[in-house]
Amino acid sequence: MDVFDFSLPDDVTDYVISVRFDDSGEVENISMES
Numbered sequence: 001m002d003v004f005d006f007s008l009p010d011d012v013t014d015y016v017i018s019v020r021f022d023d024s025g026e027v028e029n030i031s032m033e034s
Contacts (some may be wrong), residue, residue, distance in 0.1 A: 013028075014033050014034055015032050015033065016032070016033050017030065017031070017032050018030070018032075018033065020033045
């Protein structure tokens with residue numbers, strides 16, 4: 001399982017989008033945090 005966190009510059013938003021992939025490379029979960 002891999003987890004990638006994406007952040008946008010502060011002037012765009014202060015949220016982080018996390019995308020989790022399963023063993024076959026399919027998206028398992030997408031979450032947004034502030």
